[in-house]
Amino acid sequence: MRRKLVAGNWKMHGGLSANEALVRSMQARLTDAVACALCVPFPYLAQMSGLVGGTSIALGAQSISEHDSGAYTGEVSGGMLKEFGCEYVIVGHSERRAMFAEGDARVAAKFAAALRHGLTPILCVGETLAERESGETETVIARQIDAVIENSGVGTLGKAVLAYEPVWAIGTGRTATPDQAQQVHAFLRGRVAALDATLANGLMILYGGSVKASNAAEMFAMADVDGGLIGGASLVADDFLAICHAATRQ
Numbered sequence: 001m002r003r004k005l006v007a008g009n010w011k012m013h014g015g016l017s018a019n020e021a022l023v024r025s026m027q028a029r030l031t032d033a034v035a036c037a038l039c040v041p042f043p044y045l046a047q048m049s050g051l052v053g054g055t056s057i058a059l060g061a062q063s064i065s066e067h068d069s070g071a072y073t074g075e076v077s078g079g080m081l082k083e084f085g086c087e088y089v090i091v092g093h094s095e096r097r098a099m100f101a102e103g104d105a106r107v108a109a110k111f112a113a114a115l116r117h118g119l120t121p122i123l124c125v126g127e128t129l130a131e132r133e134s135g136e137t138e139t140v141i142a143r144q145i146d147a148v149i150e151n152s153g154v155g156t157l158g159k160a161v162l163a164y165e166p167v168w169a170i171g172t173g174r175t176a177t178p179d180q181a182q183q184v185h186a187f188l189r190g191r192v193a194a195l196d197a198t199l200a201n202g203l204m205i206l207y208g209g210s211v212k213a214s215n216a217a218e219m220f221a222m223a224d225v226d227g228g229l230i231g232g233a234s235l236v237a238d239d240f241l242a243i244c245h246a247a248t249r250q
């Protein structure tokens with residue numbers, strides 16, 4: 001069975017003293033039975049790499065430039081993330097797709113940049129409510145993952161993590177049902193299996209979208225749900241820990 005991963009996505013939240021309090025409070029209570037990561041805003045990477053060093057918490061960023069260096073004001077490269085101890089980087093989060101004009105081609109380029117720098121991309125895919133209601137969920141998800149496979153090759157998914165995040169469930173309190181998530185996760189795994197069955201079997205597919213301590217266990221119990229990408233609940237130590245513990249009980 002795949003060891004579960006629970007990754008926190010702080011989005012644009014945090015603060016020096018709050019970050020320290022959160023990590024210190026989690027430290028003593030974490031278990032190795034689940035892999036745990038925190039994807040934090042860029043300015044906190046230096047502080048956080050000091051805080052999580054020696055703990056089982058891995059560090060991640062929330063975005064990466066597709067370029068390695070150059071005249072790209074405001075951007076942060078994979079090499080820079082690596083220097084600050086990042087292991088993971090989120091690519092293709094729906095907020096970046098929708099608000100920062102990151103289309104499939106750009107997401108695929110960012111995915112490739114992460115791999116070039118030895119980072120594990122957490123590739124987010126997911127449909128909007130309108131797309132779900134018009135029966136387009138699988139078409140959208142397929143398009144999003146195919147863009148990455150076409151650009152980098154299916155084999156690179158072995159060095160990545162996928163995250164299914166239905167846009168309508170993010171930050172809304174409206175979680176997908178475990179069956180809805182399982183259906184899409186199975187679809188994703190099947191699409192990869194058609195190209196490489198062994199790789200698909202080991203592929204990590206997280207669910208994200210309003211995961212809370214109260215609904216995590218039933219979500220993580222689904223056969224193709226290998227953990228979670230947690231937004232709001234990752235900002236509260238007790239909530240995030242409860243979700244990590246729910247992952248260890250599966």
Ligand code: PGA
Pocket residue numbers: 009165169170171172173208209210211229230231232233
């Ligand atoms: P949420 O966010 O848990 O607050 O819904 C998830 C995400 O955007 O990764």
